Amino acid sequence: MRPDPIARAIAARLTALQASQRLSAWSLIVTFLGDAIGPRGGEVSAAAVQVLMARLGIDHGAVRTAVSRLAADGWIERTREGRNSFYRLSPGVAQTVLEAEQRIYAGTSLLAADTPRSLIIAGQPLAETQTTELDRLGALALGDRVFLCFTPAQDALAALPGTEVSGADISSFIPSPLVQDRLRAARLANEFSALSAAYRPILKALEKVSSLDPEDAITLRCLMIHEWRRMALRVLAIPADLAPKDDAEPEARALIARIYRELLAPSERWLDSHAATACGSLPPAHPRLALRFETA
Incomplete structure (x- = not known):
């Protein structure tokens, strides 16, 4: 049978x-x-x-x-x-x-369209523990020192105390082809x-x-x-x-x-x-x- x-x-x-x-x-x-x-x-x-x-x-x-x-x-x-x-x-x-x-x-798994987003830039490559923390926040690495975060900049910066980083909220964001490729891979x-x-x-x-x-x-x-x-x-x-x-x-x-x-x-x-x-x-x-x- x-x-x-x-x-x-x-x-x-x-x-x-x-x-x-x-x-x-x-x-x-x-x-x-x-x-x-x-x-x-x-x-x-x-x-x-x-x-x-x-x-x-x-x-x-x-x-x-x-x-x-x-x-x-x-x-x-x-x-x-x-x-x-x-x-x-x-x-x-x-x-x-x-x-x-x-x-x-x-x-x-998609967030609301009005979810805050911010760009975080580090003065030097981050340590593994720091990138792990950004991963926990759901950040997208655009390079060794640049991260797109789907959270207010102050929240992302608070997760990286003692680190030489800057951040800015971005109200409108049009992904470049490179960012689109990173998003698709992620x-x-x-x-x-x-x-x-x-x-x-x-x-x-x-x-x-x-x-x-x-x-x-x-x-x-x-x-x-x-x-x-x-x-x-x-x-x-x-x-x-x-x-x-x-x-x-x-x-x-x-x-x-x-x-x-x-x-x-x-x-x-x-x-x-x-x-x-x-x-x-x-x-x-x-x-x-x-x-x-x-x-x-």
């Missing part, structure tokens, strides 16, 4: 990612804990993790190695109840993941286009099935968010009026959001049936789960 369209789609995507070496056990585990388990109390049985990872082509030995590494590095906490083990993200990591949700599951145009091309057939496959197997749903959900979050956390948020004409991110986000909504209910049923905490069944989902991809 031929596998159903969803199983074929999952297998094809797994094969493509494995060939490009873009799957790792530890990253998939963190994705699963953040995306699916975070809204359900944060703790999950090791058995559920093993079952899902096996479906994703990760064997038990690789899972054990990844869990040991994550625990040693302070990413997850492990507990035991009798012969059963349970995992959860460590408090600091869980908070970071929760904050990242605002970017991963937002309705858009918006990950090629990566989002490739992601959309990979997931359009999956959406078509979903449209062909009347009911979705819960295991297929949780597998595809984990795999898709594993890919999506890497891009969603790297794409530069810019005012909508500066978005390149061929900006590929909005289409990709809309596609991922549509698939996610199709997967949500059946994947939650899989969690209800296969995942547990040390106290029993997973608690009900936090209300924020239903709002993913719905709000800007």
Whole structure:
């Protein structure tokens, strides 16, 4: 018997990612804990993790190695109840993941057209810690010493104390061809286009099935968010009026959001049936789960 369209789609995507070496056990585990388990109390049985990872082509030995590494590095906490083990993200990591949700599951990554913008010029190349701080603010590097910030100049300058920098608010800004190229690169145009091309057939496959197997749903959900979050956390948020004409991110986000909504209910049923905490069944989902991809 031929596998159903969803199983074929999952297998094809797994094969493509494995060939490009873009799957790792530890990253998939963190994705699963953040995306699916975070809204359900944060703790999950090791058995559920093993079952899902096996479906994703990760064997038990690789899972054990990844869990040991994550625990040693302070990413997850492990507990035991009798012969059963349970995992959860460590408090600091869980908070970071929760904050990242605002970017991963937002309705858009584009800022309002009236967002302030400023130009920051440094007297000398900035140290790595300083450029990291500007990255945190969402600045676009136009050179070693010149940065376009989508925030008032005083806020950007406040993030660089003790540095020889100047800044000015710019009320109107027409990007030069060079800046347009930098904006397009910062918006990950090629990566989002490739992601959309990979997931359009999956959406078509979903449209062909009347009911979705819960295991297929949780597998595809984990795999898709594993890919999506890497891009969603790297794409530069810019005012909508500066978005390149061929900006590929909005289409990709809309596609991922549509698939996610199709997967949500059946994947939650899989969690209800296969995942547990040390106290029993997973608690009900936090209300924020239903709002993913719905709000800007």
